[in-house]
Amino acid sequence: MVRRALNVLAMSALALGACVPELVDDTSIVTSPRLLAVRAEPAEAEPGAEVALRGLWAASDGGAAPLGWAFCTARKPFTEPGNVDPACLVEDSPDLVAIGDGETVTGTLPDDGCRLFGPDRPTPMAGEPAGRPADPDGTGGYYQPVRVRADGDPPAFALAQVRIRCGLPAATPEQAADYKARVHANSSPAITAITGDGAAVIALEADPTAVTTVARGATLALRVAWPGCGTDEQPCAGAESYVWFDPDARALVTRREAIRVTWFATAGAWASARTGRAEAEADQPSTENSWIAPGDVGEQRLWIVVRDDRGGATWATVRIAVAP
Numbered sequence: 001m002v003r004r005a006l007n008v009l010a011m012s013a014l015a016l017g018a019c020v021p022e023l024v025d026d027t028s029i030v031t032s033p034r035l036l037a038v039r040a041e042p043a044e045a046e047p048g049a050e051v052a053l054r055g056l057w058a059a060s061d062g063g064a065a066p067l068g069w070a071f072c073t074a075r076k077p078f079t080e081p082g083n084v085d086p087a088c089l090v091e092d093s094p095d096l097v098a099i100g101d102g103e104t105v106t107g108t109l110p111d112d113g114c115r116l117f118g119p120d121r122p123t124p125m126a127g128e129p130a131g132r133p134a135d136p137d138g139t140g141g142y143y144q145p146v147r148v149r150a151d152g153d154p155p156a157f158a159l160a161q162v163r164i165r166c167g168l169p170a171a172t173p174e175q176a177a178d179y180k181a182r183v184h185a186n187s188s189p190a191i192t193a194i195t196g197d198g199a200a201v202i203a204l205e206a207d208p209t210a211v212t213t214v215a216r217g218a219t220l221a222l223r224v225a226w227p228g229c230g231t232d233e234q235p236c237a238g239a240e241s242y243v244w245f246d247p248d249a250r251a252l253v254t255r256r257e258a259i260r261v262t263w264f265a266t267a268g269a270w271a272s273a274r275t276g277r278a279e280a281e282a283d284q285p286s287t288e289n290s291w292i293a294p295g296d297v298g299e300q301r302l303w304i305v306v307r308d309d310r311g312g313a314t315w316a317t318v319r320i321a322v323a324p
Contacts (some may be wrong), residue, residue, distance in 0.1 A: 010195075014133055029269075032058065034168055035148060036057075038314075040160075040313075041054070043185070044163040048108065053106070053162070067151075069098075069107070069146065071144060071146060072097075075089055096147060120166045137254070139309055139310050145159060147159060148160055185235075187204065189259060190227060216293055216324060217294075220293065238278065258287075260307050263305075266302075271290040304316045
């Protein structure tokens with residue numbers, strides 16, 4: 001039986017037409033413990049390689065993350081809707097390869113990831129015609145699904161993914177050789193600084209005792225920054241350059257990563273749930289947002305999740321003391 005599912009993959013903003021009633025999007029306010037993001041280290045790896053997975057478990061009291069991890073090897077038939085095979089969300093599915101329990105786990109990527117979820121032609125299933133390779137995402141990447149279980153009654157399930165290094169389909173031998181010589185594994189972004197109203201804000205990851213004080217009802221102008229990357233700087237923990245095969249021009253192209261930031265808080269309100277920099281803005285290594293403190297005095301937490309568009313992620317947790 002498929003239990004309650006929580007999707008931690010990036011969400012697209014709703015586009016509301018003039019005749020559609022306005023909907024309140026409160027996903028940025030964390031009213032109960034939940035999984036906000038998953039980080040893989042390395043951020044991209046070949047099938048069969050070892051990766052460390054870490055979850056951002058958002059709890060107002062900083063409690064431990066009751067998480068169980070598994071790789072999912074179920075390949076969704078192309079005739080079925082959705083992005084993931086429902087078997088990935090079945091608690092005792094035989095298509096799950098257990099990794100371990102806890103906030104951080106280490107596991108070995110399944111060897112057949114490029115055949116199941118990449119450009120290699122999959123083995124036909126019994127009674128079905130030969131399958132076709134999976135399509136890459138907009139950056140040319142392929143991903144191994146990861147099922148995360150959060151203990152509870154009932155348990156909640158989330159889906160994450162690890163970018164896997166596969167070959168280059170539909171290219172000439174010369175292009176494939178050029179790609180192999182130029183390609184490099186993705187690096188996760190890093191946060192270099194957080195400021196609030198122009199002053200430095202210290203994250204709990206750097207100092208577990210750090211507290212930022214804000215008056216109740218006040219607006220805190222926040223800025224998060226990441227490393228600036230040169231066009232030829234590889235690896236880089238910001239908007240990296242990478243080689244991409246353009247399927248229309250059938251040529252190798254150098255591109256820059258987009259960076260997106262998702263903002264969460266236990267209370268209050270954000271000016272925007274998501275901000276960031278598009279690929280064309282890769283030379284601007286920061287983004288801004290504003291948080292409006294609640295009217296009640298007490299402690300709150302903010303979570304800032306930074307992702308690149310090739311599967312890398314990092315985050316910072318900020319403790320806020322809302323004062324009279």
